[in-house]
Structure formats: C-alpha cells, structure tokens
Amino acid sequence: MVKPRGWLEWEAEQARDWISRPQAGDDKYSRGVLGVRTGSKDYPGAAVLGVDAAVRTGLGMVRYLGPRRAATLVLQRRPEIVIGPGRVQAWLLGSGITTTTRTDAVTTALQHALAEGLPTVIDAGALDLVSRAIGPTVITPHAGELAAMLEGEAKPGSASQIAANPGEWAIRAARLFDVTVLLKGAVTHVASPAGARLTVSTGPAWLATAGSGDVLGGILGALLATHSDQLETDAASLAPLAATAALLHAAAANLASAGGPIAALDIADAVPRAVAALLDHGVDPGPRPTR
Template identity: 65%
Template structure:
C-alpha cells in the first residue's frame, strides 16, 4: 500500500531537536529518571537490553524495579542502575513480560506505575493494560501485537492485514485507543490521536533478531524521561520522540551491522554514537 501523502518522513535534522544536551547546571535528575518494569524470570535479558539502551541514550538515571532475577542480571551488567524505589519522570513497561503469565506482585507494580499519570512507554507484555494508564502513552507493537490490542477493543484484524496497510492501522489504533502508536516494521509508522503522521525508513533487515525491540523500548523510554515536562505541556511531543527513537535505533543498526549480522547488545552499545552524531550535527547521518 502506498504511504498516504500526509505522512512525513522523519529525518536526522528533525530528530536533532529532540536530543537533550546537558548543560553545566544539569544533574542526574534534571537529565531525566526512567523507571523500568520490564523483564521476567523467563526473559530477564529483555530488562538488561532496555537498561543498556536507555543508559546509552542520554538519560540521567535508570531505576529498574522489575523481578529480582532480572535485577540481578541488570546489576551484573550495569552496576550504575538504581534498584531502589524512588522518583521517576517516565515509565517503560512490559518488555520481556508475558501478560498471560504475570504474577500478582508484577500486576500490582504495573497498575501502580500506570496510576501515577506519568508519560509511559508500553510494550509487549503490558499492552493489555493500556486502558489503565492515566498519563500520556506511547505503545510500541509489531503487527501481531497490534492485532491483539485492537481485538481487545472489538476491532477484528489480522497481523497480515496490518502488515499490508501499516499506516492505515497505526492511525486507526491511535484514534481508537487515544494513545500514540509506534508500529514497528521495515518502515516504522508513528501516529498520534492528535493527527501526527510520521514514518521512519532507516531500518535494515538485520534488525529482525531477538532483543532489538527491547533496545528500541529503552531508547524511547530514555527520550521520554528526558522530555517529561515537555510532554506534560504538549502530548503531541510523544510522536516526535517516538520517531526520533526509531531513527536512532535504525541508524545504530546500520552502523553496527556494516552489512552483516549483529546482536541486540551490540546494537544498544552503539546508540550513544548515534546520539552524539545527532547532537553535534554530523552531516554523515
């Protein structure tokens, strides 16, 4: 399906405006604190990848509050991660979780986070909780996940139908769910209920590997935490941040791939180079 004329391709020059470069008077709190409830006993690696990506994206602090097994892996990889309860400016929820297998403590923690009214990135195993959110939300599904989300609100569609017309379904989901939608694919479609329509076409087919979606969640969560005050004043900012995260993700993939395969952890480690080049206006991006 042809991308409608009203869709705008998101470019590095636009993304640059959403890279927050710290000043002399900034501290770790003013640079943004991201809270993560991600990972599970079965998929602890998702928590590691999200934390790793967030820390490479320019956030001031990552506060990981997920399951203990995942926390152990996170701390082993990134000891600067904070695992004590405290103030956050945005949430990343659901990566590496299975909604059907959530235990009561995890469900209670997710419900508490959603009730805080903070800007929130909802992924994977928390997509069934969109309706409980009290703050601005951006969701990051692939086609199969979006089909499930829409099915829960009475809209019957298959993953194949969404893949055939991703722009149309991203818009319909944004309008039906009243959230910003980042629909992952070879071309990423970002749609907001306020009418913003953005595409990001910087992906490489090598991105189709386990864990890269968790990296995207970490990048987006960090950007959202860094711009939490701006989102509170203008919920439409979520679409620009989602497109920026997707662009960073795609550019990092091209850089680490160099035409070949790579791991999700390698991808996360390359994010900081792309953020630096965006911030400094590197014309090679």
C-alpha cells in the same frame, strides 16, 4: 506494503531538536530519571537490553524494578543502575513480560505505575493495560501484538492485515486507544490521536533480530524521561520523540552492522555514536530500502 499519503519521513534534521544536551548546571535528577518495570523469569534479558539502551541514550539515572534474576543481570551489565523504588519522571513498562505468565503482583505493579500519570512507554506484556494509562503514553506493538489488542473491538485486524497496511492501522489504533502508537515493522509508523503521521525507513534488514524492540523501548523511555517537563503540558511532543527514538535505533543498527549481521546488544552499544552523529554531524541513514 501500502504507505498512504500524508506521512512524513522523519529525518536527522528534525530529530536533532529532540535530543537533550546536558548543561553545566545539570545533575542526575535534572537530566531525567527513568523507571523500568520489564523482564520476567522467562525473558530476563529484555530488562538488560532496555536498561542498557536507556543509559546509553543519555539521561541521569535508571531505576529498575523487576524480578530478582533480571535485576542481578542488569546490575552485572550496568552497575550504575539503582534497584528499587523511588522518584522517576517517566516509565518503561512491559518488555519481556507476557500476559499468559504475568502474576497478579506484576499486574498490580504495572497498574500502579500507569496510575502515576507520568510519560510512559508501554510494550509487550503491558499492552493489554493501555486503558489504565492516564499520562502521556506511547505504545510500541508489532503487528501481531496490535492484532491481539484489537481482538474484541468493532473492527479487529489480523497480523497479516496490519503488516500489509501498517499506516492505516497505526492511525486507527491511536484513535481507538487515545495514545501515540509506534507500530514496529520494516517501516516504523508513528501516529497520534491529534493526527501526527511520521515514518522511519532507514534501518537495515539486520535490525529484525531478537531483543531489538527491547532496545528501542529503552531509547524511547530515555527520551521521555529527558523531556518529562515538556510532556506535562505538550502531549503532542510524544510523536516526534517516538520517531526520534526509531531514527536513533535505526542509526545505531546501521553503525553496528556496517553491512553485516548484528545482535540486539550491538545496537545498544552503538547508541552513543548514533546520538553523537545526530547532534554534531547529522546521521547518515545508510541506503534506503526499496519497497
């Protein structure tokens, strides 16, 4: 794997400044409200994982809008979630949705969310709608998803080409789609149209497990919601927020794993400990992989 020069490895010292601590006068609205349109009939668990991770990252409220079965599972896991439309300050869209089975009604709902111009995380089954985004936006593809996004472009790339040189392709995608790109992989690459180039390399290999990306989406969505006011005037904040989400995701995985296998929900369960460690003592990232 090629790691070009000019990339900054994101560390706890930088990430700590991008976590919002609640103040005495805060309420659930001032702490950030995340709207979530994720999950599908085939993949309802993605909604549960993303919502659970968002709640555990530290925000005031999550509003979930999605399929009935997914909503039921979300409430069973997290009864504090609000089901139904209302005021939100950021969006998490697309996890657990596929373009091949997405209905017209779901597509319309995703487009309406994107048209609000709020800080937004676009994942999985909403990535093809990136051109509809008008607010501060982070996309979170893996190599295969980015390859699909690039089909029909002047310089498409295969999943294997992207995986072999993720940094170059993350930069290219950021410029092409005019959004911040968090390209998932063994090393996470975050690139912005303005030129930010950040990496996170601290996650254990056990992190490559089903649903892990849904957890990452929830963490990132929560960070956008808690920084929504800042993002209204400073879109450059997207890159450090995305890298901080990746660092928390990796730190939670290390805490949950302790050297052994983990499942996605284990990662979400460990997020509060990862946040506490980051704020109070810094994160021990664990051993760095050799690549």
